[in-house]
Amino acid sequence: xxxxxxxxxxxxxxxxxxxxxxxxxxxxxxxxxxxxxxxxxxxxxxxxxxxxxxxxxxxxxxxxxxxxxxxxxxxxxxxxxxxxxxxxxxxxxxxxxxxxxxxxxxxxxxxxx
Amino acid sequence: xxxxxxxxxxxxxxxxxxxxxxxxxxxxxxxxxxxxxxxxxxxxxxxxxxxxxxxxxxxxxxxxxxxxxxxxxxxxxxxxxxxxxxxxxxxxxxxxxxxxxxxxxxxxxxxx
Numbered sequence: 001x002x003x004x005x006x007x008x009x010x011x012x013x014x015x016x017x018x019x020x021x022x023x024x025x026x027x028x029x030x031x032x033x034x035x036x037x038x039x040x041x042x043x044x045x046x047x048x049x050x051x052x053x054x055x056x057x058x059x060x061x062x063x064x065x066x067x068x069x070x071x072x073x074x075x076x077x078x079x080x081x082x083x084x085x086x087x088x089x090x091x092x093x094x095x096x097x098x099x100x101x102x103x104x105x106x107x108x109x110x111x112x113x
Numbered sequence: 114x115x116x117x118x119x120x121x122x123x124x125x126x127x128x129x130x131x132x133x134x135x136x137x138x139x140x141x142x143x144x145x146x147x148x149x150x151x152x153x154x155x156x157x158x159x160x161x162x163x164x165x166x167x168x169x170x171x172x173x174x175x176x177x178x179x180x181x182x183x184x185x186x187x188x189x190x191x192x193x194x195x196x197x198x199x200x201x202x203x204x205x206x207x208x209x210x211x212x213x214x215x216x217x218x219x220x221x222x223x224x225x
Contacts, residue, residue, distance in 0.1 A: 004156075031211055042203055042215035043157070056211060090156055098210050099145040099164035104156040 004105035006091050012111045015081060021108045023074040023091030029103070031096035032074040034066060037088040037107070049074060050096055081112045115140040117206050119216035127224045132191040134219045136204030139185060146187045147205040147213075148178055157203065163187060174198070199223045 004025045013019050023032065031050050035043035048056035049068040063085075065077040074091055088109050092102040120135040138144060145164045149157040161172025168180040178189045187204060204216040 006156075033211075040218075042218055045213070048211045050211065088154070092157075094211075096210055098208065101145075101147055101159050101162050102213055103159070104149075106156040107154075109154065 004091055004093055004103050006089075006105035006108050008108060009106065010109045010111075012113060013078065013081065014113055015083075017081075018077070018079045020078065021076040021089055021091075021110075023076075023105055024072055025093040025103070026072055027093060027103065028071075029093035029095055030071065031094045032068065033092040033094075033102065034064075034074070034076050035090040035092065035104075037090055043090055047076075078110075081110075083112050086110055086112045115144060115206050115208050115212075115214050117204050117214055117216035119202075119204050119219050121219050122217065123220045123222065125222040125224060126194045128196055129193050132189070132194045132198065132221065134189040134202050134204075134221065136187045136189065136216060137185050138187060138204070138206045140206055140208045142208040144206045144208040146178075146180060147207070148172065148176070148187075148189050149203045149205060151201045151203065151218075153200075160189070160202075194221075194223045196223050196225065 007022045034046040037043040046060045047066045052068045063080050067075040088107045090107045091105040094100045094102040116139045118137045147162045148160040151157045160176050161170045163170050163180045171177045176191050202219045206214050
């Protein structure tokens with residue numbers, strides 16, 4: 001199984017809502033990532049969890065709150081988002097070594113209204 | 114510091130003709146290099162990777178890439194384009210754990 005599964009596939013939320021994005025992998029990977037991708041741009045790293053601990057936060061606003069409940073699950077909690085936060089949010093996982101590839105999920109298309 | 118330059122933002126080829134997508138990188142160390150493909154509104158799929166073994170790397174769907182250290186290049190090729198190859202392609206470099214540096218992408222268009 002080389003899949004990273006993200007739910008939901010699409011999400012529309014108001015600026016006062018609270019919602020969560022979910023990501024799951026069963027490849028035994030020890031690193032999990034959240035990326036944000038705007039249209040016609042490459043993915044931008046937001047957070048990295050290594051061995052269930054937050055190891056990288058790329059100065060992401062606090063309205064995005066990551067959580068790693070266990071080695072297979074990664075959540076991104078969303079609160080008080082702005083319309084400019086609308087994007088494709090991609091989850092990825094990797095073994096974590098220097099020469100290992102990342103496996104990406106299909107993404108959640110988020111629209112903030 | 115590591116960086117990636119994809120030399121063409123758009124490439125158009127006719128179906129059945131060769132594909133060449135160009136990528137140059139810079140890295141302080143011996144990097145790992147990857148090519149990913151992204152179809153519209155989808156996630157990224159790994160096409161191939163170079164991790165200091167053979168310099169000519171074969172990937173999925175008939176793609177291959179050659180690592181040329183002297184030219185700091187990792188160009189992606191395919192002998193014969195198919196309509197289903199139309200997508201966005203990203204060259205990625207990594208020389209640190211957890212850090213994947215993406216190029217700006219090349220949009221491949223395949224003409225019938």
